[in-house]
Amino acid sequence: MADERQQDTRSRLTASRRRVLAAAALAPVLTGVPAGARALSPGPQDRALVEPVMTELADWADVGEALGRPGDMRRFMYHTGLPRRDLTVFSRGIRINPALVLGSHVSFVRYADHSTLLMGDAVVTECELQHFSDVLQEHGIMQTAIHKHLLAHEPDVWWVHLHAHGHDP
Structure with missing residues (x-):
């Protein structure tokens, strides 16, 4: 049974x-x-490039608060790591250290036109994937890739690459 x-x-x-x-x-x-359309990245003939601007940690305080943890500055980028320490993952009988491959993270860049770019990578379980995808779409965050990093593992874990661009980080 x-x-x-x-x-x-x-x-x-x-x-x-x-x-x-x-x-x-x-x-x-x-x-x-x-087919062959480049909807997400218009060429220079379509739009002038906008340069990133230098920011300070204090400029991202609201973002850190929304994420529930502070980030750090990496050159002109605000970065926050979100490791999945709540998961116990085994691959071929070997326990995977969360710091090795189970780290989610998001990075933000501010541009001269006051827009913000978000890029990141999220680790989600098979059971979380559908709801996580729905929430991303509700907030206008695109999924640029969904894949696995490990050949065989329990529980099933997916890596979701994130991308968003707008005026509200």
Whole structure:
């Protein structure tokens, strides 16, 4: 009986994983983006480049508060690490140190036009992935990649690359 339940759970997770991967692969087609279009990065002929500006840690206090932890400055970039110390992940029977590969992080850059760029990488479990994706989309944060870093591991963990650009960091 336990084997049947375990097989059913794996079957549902595999189907869920396939739906997420199919949606990621089909997203450009479903949104009507023509093949070869560069919708996210117009060329210099379309828009002048805007230079990043130097900021200080104090400029990002509201962002640190919203993230629930302070960040640090790395050249002109505000960076916050968010390690997943709550996960116990095994790959081929070996426990993975969270500092090795289970680190989420986000970085922010301010530009001369007062806009802000967010880029980052989030580590989420298979069970968290759908809700996490929904919340990102609600807030206008794009997922530029969804993939795995480890060949075989339990529980299933996904790495989601993040990108957003706007006037409200």
